[in-house]
Amino acid sequence: MEYVLSVLNEVNKSDDISIYVVGQYIIDRLLGISSNEIEIVIENGFIDAIDRVFQRLDFDNYTKEVRKEVVFLRNKEKNIEIRLIDLKNHVLRDHLQNRVITIDSMALPINLYNEVQHENIIDPYGGLKDLQGKKVRNNLEREDALEISNILKAVRLMSQYNFDMDGKFKDFIVENHGKIETSYSKNITDELFKILKMEKTYYYFKFLDQNLNIFQKIFPEISPMKEVGECKYHVVDVFKHSLYTMEILELIIYSDSYFEEHIRKVYKEHSKEEIALGHSRLEFIKLGAFFHDVGKPSAMKIDETGRTRFRGHEITGAEIIKDMAENLGLSIKERDLLYRLVAKHMIPLVLYKKNDVSGKTLYKMFKELGDDTLDVLLIALADIIATRKLLDPTEEMGKFKIHVEYIANNYLTRFKEVEDISHIITGKNVIKNFDLGEDVLINELIEEVRKAIYNGKIGTSKEAALKFIEGVL
Structure with a gap:
């Protein structure tokens, strides 16, 4: 992860590109947790920035997924996920407001990635205070906070960090239940599976149903x-x-x-x-x-x-x-x-x-x-x-x-x-040792040998297997 951030920092030095770390990486660093996910937003020159990142990173071990304005890079071996977000014509502050949840609406200039300290963090909605209070809260009572993917993200953050949901946020969801539409999206699936990764998934499923009354919407x-x-x-x-x-x-x-x-x-x-x-x-x-x-x-x-x-x-x-x-x-x-x-x-x-x-x-x-x-x-x-x-x-x-x-x-x-008895007997062994008719299926003979070994009728030697087949034929 350190190398990825250093590459992004180098790319950021271009005059026309501004790169920020947002979301979970900041939360993890402030809580002293090792992070394997990083979310990056890029102001101006997104395509140019992506090209430069690709030139510097070895992507043989990465898979790439493009989803609207987001490029997902995943390294299975190192368990790293990088999300690169194109701000297009928006500025950073607009993007942070659209993130809905306060602790997820903090940003850090990429050049300060090694200095994740309160004074360096851009925090327009009080995320630092909520982080200290272990609260998941919405930054404004906006209707897009009622999108199922955002609600699931809030519950996922609760499960991930063992936080509580702010009472006003909870009431806002319940009171506006009728405005929440039943829908599916890749973001919903992503957040759902992140909740499934956590211990006590059953508790958060119950929370979605009993406390928020939205589980049937999902x-x-x-x-x-x-x-x-x-x-x-x-x-x-x-x-x-x-x-x-x-x-x-x-x-x-x-x-x-x-x-x-x-x-x-x-x-x-x-x-x-x-x-x-x-x-x-x-x-x-x-x-x-x-x-x-x-x-x-x-x-x-x-x-x-x-x-x-x-x-x-x-x-x-x-x-x-x-x-x-x-x-x-x-x-x-x-x-x-x-x-x-x-x-x-x-x-x-x-x-x-x-x-x-x-x-x-x-x-x-x-x-x-x-x-x-x-x-x-x-x-x-x-x-x-x-x-x-x-x-x-x-x-x-x-x-x-x-x-x-x-x-x-x-x-x-x-x-x-x-399951695999090729070290004992193979189809070639059967063909070599027996004159088989056209109606004899070799795979069926091998399966009978497998059953016989499983049930303890014969030993695990080639000789025992061939003798058994001879008896079957």
Whole structure:
């Protein structure tokens, strides 16, 4: 980050270019936090400035995204994000006013990037005072403060720095609820996923709903979730259950002692996997947990005994997720992951009810879920606990944990070992050793070998695999 700022400072020395650091970088430096995001505004000569920055930085490791007047540069390896904003015909003060939130409306001349001190900061709306008071406040009661992306940004800053929202700002949002339009934009998705990165996401989702009354503006799907859900197994509606499921999931995943140590370490690394640019698997696990029952309102039926049932809710929910993912502008890979998490979340519970964790059953589950196995197990565990704890707070929850840990151990110590058996046997080995008919599919033979090793029927040698194939043929 230091090198990036020094490059920008060099570019700033041109007579016709003025560059400022704004927003989060200043907040982080004042709070003594290491920052990996930097937002830059450029007065005059934006194109020229960008060209000069590109000439000085090695961009082999950067991805570039152009969005209206903003150029996004991201370095995955160093976890750096740079946003370069073209002020066009505006001046800095106008831009700061448009940023809406006071602590986000501070600026620093780029030549003072190493001197982030109060006296050097341009602060027209009292951001420094609010930073000291740990408050998120709007700089003026303007209608653009009611844009969902700005409200989400305010809540994201609360979650990021553990700040409170100013009471007047909160009242302003609630009182003008009717003026807030349901909409989607890339900025909304960006802020939403930043909230999902934070601990206690469930708390801020609840805050958006209960304190600001705008969550349904972001996700209209939650309105019907509040109307259904109470049945034999649930004492609260789907929305409350979903929030509680997310809370349980976060308690589990951020705990250092909940799972066996080797499982905890695997989850820690697994959840860091980047699914798309800037979005890790953890955010999708949380989102999947929150929306795991989104299909219940459309799947609800009353049977002949008068009992409420939600058969197939996981499939109807997964279809709803498709539309939601499209509205959020998610990639196909992200959409498909969310779809699978919702569509498959019942599998571990079904196995628990059937008391079936046989090798054959688990192998089939692992083949079906693949890399998403651990995610589905985690969501299912949080779902079961969130359900049972409200039904009977005294019930022993350890049995559900044991069930999930047993499946996870089988996945990690048995299935993962046979996912790739090319070091044992390959299609070439099969062709070389056997005279196969045209109707014999080599991949199916390899799959049978994989199953046999998983179930302990044969050893992990080439000879054992060839002997097994000979018996099959």
